[in-house]
Amino acid sequence: MTIEAAGSAAPAVAVEPAGSAASQLQSLPVPCAGPSVPSSPAAPASKTTRSASAPPEIRLRGVGVNLDGADVLRGVDFEAAAGEWINIVGANGAGKTTLLRALLGLVSYSGDITVAGLQGRRHRRRRARKLAYVPQAPVVPPGMHVSDYVLLGRVPHRGVFAGETPEDVGVVIETLARLDLSDFAGRTVQSLSGGERQRVVIARALAQQADVLLLDEPTTALDLGHQQEVLELVQTLRLERGLTVVATLHDLTLAARYGDRVAIISDGSVVATGPPAEVLTTDNIAAHFGATVRIIDDLEGPVIVPTAGLRSEQPEHRRPAAGRLESHSGGNHEQKRKP
Amino acid sequence: MGAGTEPSLHSAGLTPVAVVAAVAAVVIAAGAGLAVGPVNIAVHRVGLQLLDALPAVSLDSGLSSTHAAIVEQIRLPRVALGLLVGATLSMSGAAYQGAFRNPLADPYLLGIAAGAGLGATVAITSNLGDGAGAFDPVPMAAFAGALVSVSVSYLVGHIGGRSVASLILAGIAVASFLTACQTYVLQANSDAFRQIFSWILGRIATSGWSEPALLLPYFAVTATVVLRYRRALDVLSVGDEEAAALGIAPRRVRLIVVLAASLGAAAAVSVSGLIGFVGIIVPHAVRLVFGASNRVVLPLSILFGAAFMTLADLAARTVLTPAELPIGVVTAFLGAPFFALVLRTSRREIW
Numbered sequence: 001m002t003i004e005a006a007g008s009a010a011p012a013v014a015v016e017p018a019g020s021a022a023s024q025l026q027s028l029p030v031p032c033a034g035p036s037v038p039s040s041p042a043a044p045a046s047k048t049t050r051s052a053s054a055p056p057e058i059r060l061r062g063v064g065v066n067l068d069g070a071d072v073l074r075g076v077d078f079e080a081a082a083g084e085w086i087n088i089v090g091a092n093g094a095g096k097t098t099l100l101r102a103l104l105g106l107v108s109y110s111g112d113i114t115v116a117g118l119q120g121r122r123h124r125r126r127r128a129r130k131l132a133y134v135p136q137a138p139v140v141p142p143g144m145h146v147s148d149y150v151l152l153g154r155v156p157h158r159g160v161f162a163g164e165t166p167e168d169v170g171v172v173i174e175t176l177a178r179l180d181l182s183d184f185a186g187r188t189v190q191s192l193s194g195g196e197r198q199r200v201v202i203a204r205a206l207a208q209q210a211d212v213l214l215l216d217e218p219t220t221a222l223d224l225g226h227q228q229e230v231l232e233l234v235q236t237l238r239l240e241r242g243l244t245v246v247a248t249l250h251d252l253t254l255a256a257r258y259g260d261r262v263a264i265i266s267d268g269s270v271v272a273t274g275p276p277a278e279v280l281t282t283d284n285i286a287a288h289f290g291a292t293v294r295i296i297d298d299l300e301g302p303v304i305v306p307t308a309g310l311r312s313e314q315p316e317h318r319r320p321a322a323g324r325l326e327s328h329s330g331g332n333h334e335q336k337r338k339p
Numbered sequence: 340m341g342a343g344t345e346p347s348l349h350s351a352g353l354t355p356v357a358v359v360a361a362v363a364a365v366v367i368a369a370g371a372g373l374a375v376g377p378v379n380i381a382v383h384r385v386g387l388q389l390l391d392a393l394p395a396v397s398l399d400s401g402l403s404s405t406h407a408a409i410v411e412q413i414r415l416p417r418v419a420l421g422l423l424v425g426a427t428l429s430m431s432g433a434a435y436q437g438a439f440r441n442p443l444a445d446p447y448l449l450g451i452a453a454g455a456g457l458g459a460t461v462a463i464t465s466n467l468g469d470g471a472g473a474f475d476p477v478p479m480a481a482f483a484g485a486l487v488s489v490s491v492s493y494l495v496g497h498i499g500g501r502s503v504a505s506l507i508l509a510g511i512a513v514a515s516f517l518t519a520c521q522t523y524v525l526q527a528n529s530d531a532f533r534q535i536f537s538w539i540l541g542r543i544a545t546s547g548w549s550e551p552a553l554l555l556p557y558f559a560v561t562a563t564v565v566l567r568y569r570r571a572l573d574v575l576s577v578g579d580e581e582a583a584a585l586g587i588a589p590r591r592v593r594l595i596v597v598l599a600a601s602l603g604a605a606a607a608v609s610v611s612g613l614i615g616f617v618g619i620i621v622p623h624a625v626r627l628v629f630g631a632s633n634r635v636v637l638p639l640s641i642l643f644g645a646a647f648m649t650l651a652d653l654a655a656r657t658v659l660t661p662a663e664l665p666i667g668v669v670t671a672f673l674g675a676p677f678f679a680l681v682l683r684t685s686r687r688e689i690w
Binding site: 101104105106124125126127128129131132133135138139141142143144145147148151152153155156160161162163164169172173185186208 | 348349350351567568570571573574576577578580581583584585586587588592626630631632687
């Protein structure tokens, strides 16, 4: 499984359009991630060049979400082209999940969201045919079998009152086979291990046959091997089916490895978007995660390593990070580059 | 997967075995209810007598006219009422549990029992329809009280955050308030104590076909709505958020199902009093034996609830002949050990 999936990672790199690198960077000349973020003029400049011809599959314009009086998201501008994989990273509580929930129409928001041609929060069922969701902590109905669980993904297609059609059954059988889950069909979802369960939830999302896949922390609670397996699976499926993928991830190295682009969300705003190597810099990470890291350039992308004990020794890392432009590459003394 | 083979998939649904078992339970319970009593009548004669009553069928059951009258005019309406009340309460309980995703939900969750109890208490103590004969105010007052309490619970629960928990809490508040009112009315009219207490414990007593006829349309409406939403309740089992992401409207589904179930339960309570336990144990026993999908639980709860109530009523009227036990006592006395047995032996995870 891992071997064949690893092989498929190579074309993923090829998919990434050339020349997008510099234009994607939305560097942020913001002093710090404090509450007094001045409205940055960077946002309008972030218009992607990659999707000059086709309209973006996902587009957010000035999106704000207020939950219980708190502005969880504000002024979010964000785009994803069809077939693109974007990882949203950010500290706990930055608004990553809320962004996904807004995309799904699960929370009320201000501003404009267009997903796969659908605008606004109406068209619930049509949206579910375009947009599949893998939640961070899926509710596992007691006693429900894997096959019935995956069949739930067909609800947007058949309607909630109708029984499953042979086509629904066919899609589910095919999906289960594709994800090596055929042997689990008659077992209850509860009885599966974490990794198997995650694959089952992805299977339900795939059975929706949606164009856009939203993954909320798909690797949380999985060991390293299963994290890799799940992300490789998503990568393979994305290439097979031309899916647009938006995922929130905590592991920045994984976010760099699997995404075309990375978006940092901090305190409710998207503060940087671009190719992983340009967005995931020590300064950005210091400013928006409060973490001191070293970045090692690996062949497949940057590797983000937390530096133990250096936080107190190099305090300049935390404050100066704020005032510095981070777009220039290689200048950082912490950033080790391979020759 | 060959091109010609029909694709098949394990899917939760009614199996023929389950349907046959449930229908058999209903037939056996109804047969016993008709045949057993102070006068025992052979079951096959009861069957023949019933067939004979059908239009265009003429059979000789060999029953005397007295026995025929016992079967057709005394026991048959009572069995019919037992079937209907049991089916309605059990179905409503199953629907509540599915809609609230809570194993402890029963039809009385939103204050139906307290509201109906207050309505009945007021009607009994104020002697509204005394002597009128044809008009019995107690069921109407109970029905009205039940519907008012559910409506108030829903309104209050929606104001308080619109979550499932706030709805349940609203139900508790409304029920407590109405129970307090009922207790006050009761204390002020202690002479009616016995009558009110007997209503609260419930009974399947009927003096003809008026009660079954009253309940039937409500049962039909409730069953139609609830069964239509059985798949929606299965989608709801992944929680409101994921259900919404799958394109359904969780709050609307819950509102419709709960209102339909409440309507049925209110009607059942108004004719039979507060029969407890049925709405909890029958759906759970069905889940434990046949699986947790609402596509299975709802239809089977209707059938097994009907059978269970008929058997409980049979016990209620025969154990202490000629006296009758309150049926609420019987449902708990028979139901609890049976349920404990099922709970102990089943290996299914249902909640």
